[in-house]
Amino acid sequence: SPVENGKQDNDGVLAPLREAAHILRTTSSPVAFPTETVYGLGADATRSDAVRGIYAAKGRPSDNPLIVHISDLTMLRRLLMPGRRQPDLDQPPHLDRDGDDNDSLFHQDDPIPSIYHPLISRFWPGPLTILLPLPSPSPLAPEVTATQPTFGARLPASALARTLISLTGSPLAAPSANASTRPSPTAARHVRDDLDGRGVALVLDGGVCSVGVESTVVDGLCSPPAVLRPGGVGIDQLRECKGWEKVVKAYKDKGEESKPRAPGMKYKHYSPRARVVLLEKAVADKTKGVVEEDLRGVGGEQGLTVGVVRTGGWGVAGGLRCAGMKEVAGGGGEGEEMGFVVMEGVLVRGDEEIGRVLDVDLGGDVGGVAHGLFAVLRELDRLGTDVIFVEGVGDGDDIGAAVMNRLRKAASEIRA
Ligand code: TXA
Ligand code: MG
Numbered sequence: 001s002p003v004e005n006g007k008q009d010n011d012g013v014l015a016p017l018r019e020a021a022h023i024l025r026t027t028s029s030p031v032a033f034p035t036e037t038v039y040g041l042g043a044d045a046t047r048s049d050a051v052r053g054i055y056a057a058k059g060r061p062s063d064n065p066l067i068v069h070i071s072d073l074t075m076l077r078r079l080l081m082p083g084r085r086q087p088d089l090d091q092p093p094h095l096d097r098d099g100d101d102n103d104s105l106f107h108q109d110d111p112i113p114s115i116y117h118p119l120i121s122r123f124w125p126g127p128l129t130i131l132l133p134l135p136s137p138s139p140l141a142p143e144v145t146a147t148q149p150t151f152g153a154r155l156p157a158s159a160l161a162r163t164l165i166s167l168t169g170s171p172l173a174a175p176s177a178n179a180s181t182r183p184s185p186t187a188a189r190h191v192r193d194d195l196d197g198r199g200v201a202l203v204l205d206g207g208v209c210s211v212g213v214e215s216t217v218v219d220g221l222c223s224p225p226a227v228l229r230p231g232g233v234g235i236d237q238l239r240e241c242k243g244w245e246k247v248v249k250a251y252k253d254k255g256e257e258s259k260p261r262a263p264g265m266k267y268k269h270y271s272p273r274a275r276v277v278l279l280e281k282a283v284a285d286k287t288k289g290v291v292e293e294d295l296r297g298v299g300g301e302q303g304l305t306v307g308v309v310r311t312g313g314w315g316v317a318g319g320l321r322c323a324g325m326k327e328v329a330g331g332g333g334e335g336e337e338m339g340f341v342v343m344e345g346v347l348v349r350g351d352e353e354i355g356r357v358l359d360v361d362l363g364g365d366v367g368g369v370a371h372g373l374f375a376v377l378r379e380l381d382r383l384g385t386d387v388i389f390v391e392g393v394g395d396g397d398d399i400g401a402a403v404m405n406r407l408r409k410a411a412s413e414i415r416a
Pocket of ligand 1: 035037038039040041064065066067127129131145148150151152154174175176177213214215216217228229
């Protein structure tokens with residue numbers, strides 16, 4: 001009957017998720033899963049052996065805490081009030097009637113601090129991570145938080161991620177599913193490229209991540225509230241929320257001096273194998289000949305492969321001809337599914353062919369640049385690129401701040 005067929009289809013879709021949830025409940029091997037930001041490498045956040053499996057697979061330093069992913073607010077409230085059965089928390093909340101937009105989501109005595117209510121109403125599910133006080137006793141494995149008195153929580157927009165968490169019945173600790181120091185994975189293939197043979201039980205394939213950079217990490221427990229990592233939610237958007245008008249940036253981009261507050265910020269990050277030269281937007285706009293000069297420095301090796309990543313300021317003339325490129329030929333490589341095309345041309349100096357140029361235009365929209373950024377760095381690596389020149393984007397308070405933050409970390413050289 002159609003009803004039975006419908007049930008079978010539903011089971012068919014859910015089967016890999018049920019298998020993944022079973023692995024997460026019963027073993028200590030992590031499972032990779034898609035989110036709207038990047039792929040995560042998940043483990044039951046309440047079990048130490050499981051969480052240790054994440055650090056082992058990634059080669060991640062153990063003082064860098066993990067984000068706890070939840071499937072709904074009830075799961076978060078249970079984390080914040082361990083041991084206390086709070087039947088009213090499972091009822092549709094209706095008690096916080098102070099006349100604002102949060103009324104339907106929060107309780108009068110909600111364990112979720114009220115500073116976060118406007119953010120949760122507006123950005124969850126979505127690319128935002130909030131810091132919360134670690135309850136005592138803590139239901140989370142100590143490996144999740146490293147030595148922090150807080151934990152980061154995120155409700156992902158990806159329905160696949162939320163279904164996995166809910167089937168597991170436990171919050172999932174999950175860092176990005178790349179090998180430590182590599183660009184974050186925005187497709188299942190990226191995860192396999194990095195982590196094959198490293199003890200990951202399963203990679204769930206949910207296609208390409210829509211946002212493409214990680215979540216914004218905020219701390220609302222301090223005053224004024226702070227952004228610890230720029231990400232998918234813009235600082236300009238945070239500022240529109242009640243209590244967040246004076247939010248400060250507590251992260252430092254590479255080159256700026258300060259003790260990092262988010263422990264993860266001090267490590268080498270997001271790096272392809274190729275040398276990355278970042279030209280900040282101001283430079284990229286003005287200096288058309290700069291790449292040609294660079295190539296003179298690299299000098300005459302046969303088979304030199306140069307990547308040029310454009311983000312709207314460089315036209316083909318500015319970005320490519322200055323690289324000594326004679327012609328554009330060929331078409332899309334594997335990048336095409338990611339929403340960009342790698343164009344290949346010949347690299348010439350004078351009349352001499354000295355290698356090839358791989359040209360990618362990510363377009364002028366910062367959201368599109370964020371979406372394709374990590375995938376481009378990985379694709380150019382795969383194609384054997386020696387040096388990648390990247391044109392920066394405007395360093396605004398939108399997702400462009402996340403793009404520039406990641407690019408500055410990936411770059412071995414910055415021209416500002
Ligand atoms: O979008 C994302 O956030 C992705 C997906 C998988 O959800 N996850 C992710 O996790 O990017 P990861 O581990 O690569 O980055 C987590 C960041 C690090 O910078 C870490 O230091 C910070 O969040 N963080 C986590 N818990 C923290 C805490 N208690 N205090 C300060 N920073 C914390
Ligand atoms: Mg990461």
